[in-house]
Amino acid sequence: xxxxxxPTSPFSRKVRIVAAEKHIEYELVVDxxxxxxxxxxxxxxxxxxxxxxxxxxxxxxxxxxxxxYLDSVSxxxxxxxxxxxxxxxVKRCEALADGIVDAAVLTYLERKRPEVQQSQDxxxxxxxxxxxxxAAMSHEMGMANxxxxxxxxxxxxxxxxxxxxxxxxxxxxxxxxxxxHLSEYFDRIxxxxxxxxxxxxx
Numbered sequence: 222x223x224x225x226x227x228p229t230s231p232f233s234r235k236v237r238i239v240a241a242e243k244h245i246e247y248e249l250v251v252d253x254x255x256x257x258x259x260x261x262x263x264x265x266x267x268x269x270x271x272x273x274x275x276x277x278x279x280x281x282x283x284x285x286x287x288x289x290y291l292d293s294v295s296x297x298x299x300x301x302x303x304x305x306x307x308x309x310x311v312k313r314c315e316a317l318a319d320g321i322v323d324a325a326v327l328t329y330l331e332r333k334r335p336e337v338q339q340s341q342d343x344x345x346x347x348x349x350x351x352x353x354x355x356a357a358m359s360h361e362m363g364m365a366n367x368x369x370x371x372x373x374x375x376x377x378x379x380x381x382x383x384x385x386x387x388x389x390x391x392x393x394x395x396x397x398x399x400x401x402h403l404s405e406y407f408d409r410i411x412x413x414x415x416x417x418x419x420x421x422x423x
Contacts (some may be wrong), residue, residue: 222245222246222247222248222273222274222278223247223248223249223273223274224236224237224240224247224248224249224250224271224273224274224336225248225250225252225260225261225264225270225272225273225274226249226250226252226270226271226272226274227251227252227270227271228251228421228422229253229320229389229421229422229423230270230271230421231326231382231383231385231386232270232271232284232322232382233270233284233384234385234386234419234421235284235288235378235379235382236271236273236284236288236291237249237271237415237418237419238288238369238378238381238382238415238416238419239287239288239291239292239300239375239378240291241414241415241418241419242297242298242300242378242415243291243292243294243295243297243298243300244295244297245294245295247273248342250274252270253270253306254268254269254270255326257279260319260335264280265280265282267282269282271284271287271373271397273287273290273291280337284319285312285315285316285319287302288300288375288378289301292375300373300374300375300378300417301374301375302369302370302374305368307370310369310370310376311368311369311374311375311376312375314358314361314368314369314376314379314380315375315376315379317354317357317358317361318354318358318376318379318380318382318383319379320350320354320384321350321351321354321355321358321383322382322383322386323384324347324348324351324354325347325351325383325387325390325391326349326386327343327347328344328347328348328391329390329391331343331344331347332344338402348394351391351394352394352396352399355396355399355400355403356399356400357402358380358400358403359400359402359403361402362400362402362406363402364402365405368380377410380406380410381407381410381411381416384396384403384407385407385411385416385420385421386421388407389421389423
């Protein structure tokens with residue numbers, strides 16, 4: 222099995238962490254969709270990473286689909302609860318974290334365009350989503366040690382990847398100042414080996 226991924230993609234990082242936590246082996250194929258020689262679209266018609274490629278050539282794409290598959294095929298440490306209410310709570314938290322990342326990525330891509338073509342209104346709108354998402358994330362977690370319940374789940378992986386991406390691409394946001402508990406939580410969760418092994422590098 223192969224994982225086609227970009228080392229700077231927070232969605233790719235989420236899949237890599239889940240696979241590592243589940244002790245699932247795979248070959249990592251680094252590919253950036255924005256490069257002219259990218260082969261990503263050969264595996265995902267949407268031209269996005271990550272893509273999970275099975276031995277028979279069939280593929281899974283969208284990180285939320287891939288991580289759900291990975292959690293289901295290995296009995297090691299389930300990251301998505303089987304209880305319906307807890308499961309939805311975890312998936313809801315993942316959706317919030319992914320939404321923050323979506324807005325951040327759109328901002329990053331907009332800033333890469335020639336300055337005369339950039340829309341500051343668009344950038345401000347997306348960053349507004351990021352800040353609102355962080356506020357909601359902090360409010361829902363409160364002073365708890367984990368995003369959902371009393372144990373480490375996919376919600377924590379998605380949240381950690383989102384916060385890590387903000388640190389990586391948007392240090393000027395200084396989100397830690399306005400969300401001190403999230404900052405403490407993030408500093409603790411990134412001590413896990415699976416987070417340490419997947420730190421994005423420019």
